[in-house]
Amino acid sequence: MVSTPLTTDEVRAYIAKNRDRHLSNKVLHAHPSPAYWSSEFSESALAQCLAHTPDKQDRINLYLGIPYCLPTDPPHCGFCLFPTERYAGKDTATDYLGLMAKESDLYRSVYEGAVIESLYVGGGTPNLLHPSDYQVLIDIAPRLFPTMYHAIENSVECFPQLFNEDKIHAIKDAGFNRVSMGVQQVDDALIQLSGRKQTRKQVFEAIDAFQRHSLACNIDLIYGWPEQTVENMLADLRDIVASGISHITHYEMNIAGRSDFATKQKAKVPTISEKLTMYREAHAFLTSEGFVQETVYDWAKPNATRTDSGLCPAQYAYEANMRDALLEDGARYMGGLGYAAINSRPNKLRAGSFMNHRGLDRYADDVHAGRFPVERAFFHEDEDLRLCWVFQQLQAMRLDTTAFFNLFGRSVFVDYQTVIDELIDIGWAQVTPNGVIELRGTGPFYVPLIQGLFSQARLKQLTGPRTSIPLHVQ
Ligand SMILES: C[S@@+](CC[C@H](N)C(=O)[O-])C[C@H]1O[C@@H](n2cnc3c(N)ncnc32)[C@H](O)[C@@H]1O
Numbered sequence: 001m002v003s004t005p006l007t008t009d010e011v012r013a014y015i016a017k018n019r020d021r022h023l024s025n026k027v028l029h030a031h032p033s034p035a036y037w038s039s040e041f042s043e044s045a046l047a048q049c050l051a052h053t054p055d056k057q058d059r060i061n062l063y064l065g066i067p068y069c070l071p072t073d074p075p076h077c078g079f080c081l082f083p084t085e086r087y088a089g090k091d092t093a094t095d096y097l098g099l100m101a102k103e104s105d106l107y108r109s110v111y112e113g114a115v116i117e118s119l120y121v122g123g124g125t126p127n128l129l130h131p132s133d134y135q136v137l138i139d140i141a142p143r144l145f146p147t148m149y150h151a152i153e154n155s156v157e158c159f160p161q162l163f164n165e166d167k168i169h170a171i172k173d174a175g176f177n178r179v180s181m182g183v184q185q186v187d188d189a190l191i192q193l194s195g196r197k198q199t200r201k202q203v204f205e206a207i208d209a210f211q212r213h214s215l216a217c218n219i220d221l222i223y224g225w226p227e228q229t230v231e232n233m234l235a236d237l238r239d240i241v242a243s244g245i246s247h248i249t250h251y252e253m254n255i256a257g258r259s260d261f262a263t264k265q266k267a268k269v270p271t272i273s274e275k276l277t278m279y280r281e282a283h284a285f286l287t288s289e290g291f292v293q294e295t296v297y298d299w300a301k302p303n304a305t306r307t308d309s310g311l312c313p314a315q316y317a318y319e320a321n322m323r324d325a326l327l328e329d330g331a332r333y334m335g336g337l338g339y340a341a342i343n344s345r346p347n348k349l350r351a352g353s354f355m356n357h358r359g360l361d362r363y364a365d366d367v368h369a370g371r372f373p374v375e376r377a378f379f380h381e382d383e384d385l386r387l388c389w390v391f392q393q394l395q396a397m398r399l400d401t402t403a404f405f406n407l408f409g410r411s412v413f414v415d416y417q418t419v420i421d422e423l424i425d426i427g428w429a430q431v432t433p434n435g436v437i438e439l440r441g442t443g444p445f446y447v448p449l450i451q452g453l454f455s456q457a458r459l460k461q462l463t464g465p466r467t468s469i470p471l472h473v474q
């Protein structure tokens with residue numbers, strides 16, 4: 001049953017209540033958040049969802065999760081909301097790669113005949129691995145996609161403190177062609193608030209090494225960090241841009257859960273209006289430097305010189321593909337393997353999203369027993385699929401009403417009339433002559449709120465735990 005649209009009063013009340021609150025940016029999970037996914041999912045629904053072998057035109061974007069991180073004080077870098085585990089040495093990590101390879105074998109028939117479009121190794125901290133592990137890691141993908149084309153984007157996430165020449169050689173030689181380095185803050189004093197021992201020198205030495213080895217590189221920065229000023233933020237952006245980087249993810253800090261930043265350091269976190277100023281200043285600076293805003297947080301410099309592997313370093317195909325998951329003649333799947341990995345399967349028979357275990361023991365027990373190591377799942381009704389698509393479009397600060405109609409046979413103006421009218425009224429959106437609702441002014445900054453508005457009516461219908469799930473379960 002389709003949910004009843006919000007009234008104009010409800011839309012206004014929602015905006016008034018939330019515009020001065022720190023909201024989480026639903027970067028990866030789209031709709032609904034994992035708080036609505038259930039560990040008591042139906043095994044037969046999961047089997048149905050997995051039974052649908054992707055059609056030939058379907059594309060798989062494969063994610064491999066590495067759970068390990070260095071310990072910090074405060075824990076989890078003070079801010080991190082991703083599930084992670086303490087690194088327990090090379091042997092444990094090597095055993096874990098064996099487990100992921102074994103898990104991949106469970107998916108052999110599921111992906112038979114499908115094509116891989118990109119590979120992303122995330123975490124955690126994948127560059128904690130030993131140089132000899134990277135070949136083993138990347139070789140998991142061709143177990144499922146034997147004709148894998150090596151020039152696809154093969155990204156690995158990393159942490160600035162953990163590089164040396166041997167490791168960069170090993171990453172490149174194994175076939176990775178892109179690194180995404182989580183810098184967060186360049187400033188030595190500010191980064192220390194997270195308990196990381198990272199230095200500015202390590203950051204620029206790593207960037208220099210990636211450039212020498214012709215690896216495409218993205219840098220993650222965060223604004224809204226405790227004690228951060230607009231000047232600090234601009235200084236970091238200036239230095240990163242000057243180093244020749246052509247893709248920057250400039251995330252707003254997600255203040256949530258029981259992280260140190262959300263509790264002990266909360267008083268030092270910039271206010272919403274300060275963050276809004278940061279957003280505007282970053283926008284003006286990056287635009288003046290020739291960067292183009294691809295999403296609320298992705299900034300790319302077009303025409304960047306291609307690397308040896310033919311990759312354009314300004315591109316981030318894994319994420320761009322997942323923003324375009326529903327195609328008129330097929331779909332894109334996020335295929336996750338490993339600890340806490342997420343799978344998203346927008347197939348027409350039984351669409352579902354599910355997350356692997358966030359406890360290494362439970363993950364290992366299931367894999368050894370030949371079971372899919374799924375911890376929680378959500379199966380999408382048609383309205384949820386539409387909302388997933390809307391969320392991804394909003395991430396790119398737009399909503400193409402014609403594409404919505406072509407995909408779903410419905411009018412976005414009918415389904416979300418009150419929301420769209422109000423967004424236009426308050427200057428957060430406008431409709432272009434070719435029927436694209438574009439976010440404007442401060443609209444893009446408020447995307448998490450706007451996503452919340454679109455999904456409110458449906459969320460009221462959903463039953464589920466509705467509490468945030470504890471991310472660190474050990
Ligand atoms: C899962 S982390 C992995 C990268 C690597 N371990 C590191 O931290 O350098 C991926 C990125 O998510 C972003 N991130 C993690 N927690 C966040 C938060 N609470 N708010 C905003 N961004 C966050 C960070 O920019 C980080 O680089």
Ligand code: SF4
Nearest residue numbers: 069076077080123124
């Ligand atoms: S920010 Fe990166 S290094 Fe820190 S806990 Fe999260 S995943 Fe680990």
